[in-house]
Amino acid sequence: MNKLQAMEVFVEVVDAGGFTRAAEHLQMPKATVTTLIQSLEKELAVKLLHRTTRHISVTADGAAYYERCLRILSDVREAEESLSRNRASPRGRLRVDVSTGMASAILIPALPDFFERYPDIALELGCSDRPVDLIEEGVDCAVRGGNLGDSNLIARRIGVINFATCASVDYLAKFGRPAHPRDLEQHQCVNYFSSKTGKTMDWDFTRDGERIEMSMRGKIAVNDSNAYASAGLAGLGIVQMTDFQMAPYLANGHFELLLKEWTTDPLPIHVVYPQNRHLSAKVRVFVEWIAELFSSQSGVSTSRSV
Template identity: 75%
Template sequence: MNKLQAMEVFVQVVDAGGFTRAADNMKLPKATVSNLIQGLETALAVKLLHRTTRQISVTADGAAYYERCLRILSDVREAEESLSRTKLSPSGRLRVDAPTGLARQMLIPALPDFFERYPDITLELGCSDRPVDLIEENVDCAVRGGELGDSALIARRIGVLGFVTCAAPDYIARYGTPLHPRELERHRCINYFSSKTGKVYDWDFSRDGERIQLPLPGLIALNDSDAYVTAGLAGLGVVQMTDFALTDYLRDGQLVQLLADWTSDPVPIHVVYPQNRHLSAKVRVFVEWVSDLFAKHPGMRGAPPTTSTG
């Protein structure tokens, strides 16, 4: 049995939801597909699929094996792609993860340019403020904000985000305008908490060498950037968010900047990917493209891109 072919057939059967459709997709006889799956189950000594006359479903062992097969087949394709000198355009599935706000406001609007350059890449873009495990979840690369702690990843710094403190006009009319960060302790503030740890983040302010970091009271805490901005627009309290995310609302008067003479700690933005992905052409072109996109974006306070592990 050709083990690699059997893996490809198994993945196709799971993706297609049946033997007949998988056989059609691969232009193979249905008997060949069935025999390869049976041979694979025999070699592994596990049942990969539950079969009925109407449908198939994946066993627990089959689901785990399916994820491993995806990685192995992806690695094989990437190795072939990296060694091919005649490959004019990268191709295949590319799984990327990015924070919700950055994806909505920066990445997605620019994707027509990416696909015009690389029409053979199929992109799967996960949009979430939850930090994903790239290895465990089979993600090729991710855009991340903040300091990095995973030494198993290659990181390329692509920009810096500044923050602004503001509130809706209705909130200010009701509760007044704070003139000093410590006055926020008497206000309602919309807090943000980590999706990973559940920790509510402190607020920070700096001016003329003075730095203040403090927890602030609030009726609500959120862990999604879009929901966070929406809460501020609804007048639920004071928000502190990246200035690029609030530019339109500040310009239109839906939000009003507070404490303009104070600044907050900027946050570095990185594109990160596992060390074993560095030979992949599709990862390489995406990293270059997103680095260039962020470097030119007016919402970024760009530092020259740097690459490191960590």
């Protein structure tokens, strides 16, 4: 038995919460995963996992061994990378998750630069506005907007995204322009709802110390940023969009900016990764690269633009 491989498999089984998911993440047969865990328990002469037909749980000995495995594997990877850092570029599969709008407008157009710098990294890019469980779904890191509630994640703030209100030219020609946020009560708006909670997001406006928060009236709500833009372009209502996603539509005349003197709350953006995993070279270079990308990106800032 390869002891280091068995440790890696054991850690993955615990993180994934089962043999099937661990086998998928490790890209090895489930039978191999099961055999390695059984061999590990036999050699250690302890039971590491409680198994039922529905789920697994870690024994007290297994929890202690898990923590030791994390430290050992981290030390081994760090030693390997310290020796190879000057001889080879980071390599391997990297799984990243990002929202659809951010992927389309910011990340994907910049990827040729990333691959030119790191040709040996194969990127698997998950694009959705659905919040993912990084550990359970085998994601190395994710770019997330908003306040973070996951205590098991390390977060690096990489920027702030601003929003503005706009509508399609066709919508404005048919229904007119609002002059004040309260005028929106007489308009149709496109709503956005959370994939996690199902809650529809309120809109907010601030000007000269006055603040207004509103629940918007509308016939359609979506949970995807690209679909949100498409609904606005189709004239289904007024939208409140990120600056970077709105910019090309303002430039080509499909959208017009509304309520220019009012600002909205900015959204902090973080790149996050699990704290119980060693920050591998491929994750490290991606984190540094995307932080650099956001620092120079139009429509993204380190503070609220005025």
